[in-house]
Amino acid sequence: MLYPPSLIDLIEALRRLPGVGPKSAQRMAFHLLEKDREAAGGLAQALQRAVQSVGRCQRCRMFADAQLCPICSSSSRDPSTLCIVESPADVAAIEQSGSYRGCYFVLMGHLSPLDGIGPQQLGFEQLESLFAEGVVQEAILATNTTVEGEATAHVIAEIAVRHRIKPSRIAHGVPVGGELEYVDGGTLAHALAGRQSLG
């Protein structure tokens, strides 16, 4: 055995990060031990603190360190509009656009029966009780334009209709600033089917 056991353990632990293979894990471990032991200590602490303190918002399932996330506990947001997304990164992207003042619901994934991800894992029960409160009037479905994302949106739309809430889907089409000739066929088909009257 060439490397000390604790170094081998570190390489193994780094390999469990998404997108990190054996070579990258080794490079990361060497970098931390050779050049940046301070960063290694900092990362260890940050991991422990995050695991201890980061939970989910009880209302929207967003990452939060309190019962409610900053958006759900804010009085300046409109609770009658609910935007349903797949991941916390989607919330961050929409917030950065600065064009939305409603609330969110984070599924933390999409329906994928083969991976064992069903309505329970995505918090559909929690979503239904939110719908049942009678505050939400429109549910904006902002799941990804993948087969699974579309299926998830479809199922949630049915639940919304059952609660007399208006479901809507974000528009799919040509990106702003995008040139038509470089846009893929699927997006163009969406853009044509979703055309809006100017008259």
Added chain:
Amino acid sequence: MLYPPSLIDLIEALRRLPGVGPKSAQRMAFHLLEKDREAAGGLAQALQRAVQSVGRCQRCRMFADAQLCPICSSSSRDPSTLCIVESPADVAAIEQSGSYRGCYFVLMGHLSPLDGIGPQQLGFEQLESLFAEGVVQEAILATNTTVEGEATAHVIAEIAVRHRIKPSRIAHGVPVGGELEYVDGGTLAHALAGRQSLG
């Protein structure tokens, strides 16, 4: 602020890993908190243990958790041959080839004055005292074939000669199993210049 502070800290800490940008760091943090909190705890522990226990071999500067690494403390290795490499990964690569029974010296880098890496950072003093012991008879220079690697090899070769030790450079040429037509010009030039007589 959308994410809890401890989540932001975790993303920042992950960004200090080599090859990890803001998007990957976010993906890693979300993965650990959503799907694999056990891995997060394991990584935190592995980091702390590695920082505490992994040091350098006093003889060859290889990562080790004792005063000497397994190779330097082994009685079955030939201490009269010293292979000088840039990184611990190079030691692992040569060991895997199973074709070397001598000892190593790990520089942990190459001469790079602009980055503040000089003879002191690469342990030249330690290398000279090893040479002065009178045990080493051949120093095999296995630094990389980059400008910095060649310069480092050149300087060490001069030190070796001063101690009446025979310096040698590993052969550079066409990889075994490689097809000539796909080999780059620099490698071919090396292969031609380093041709060996069959007669």
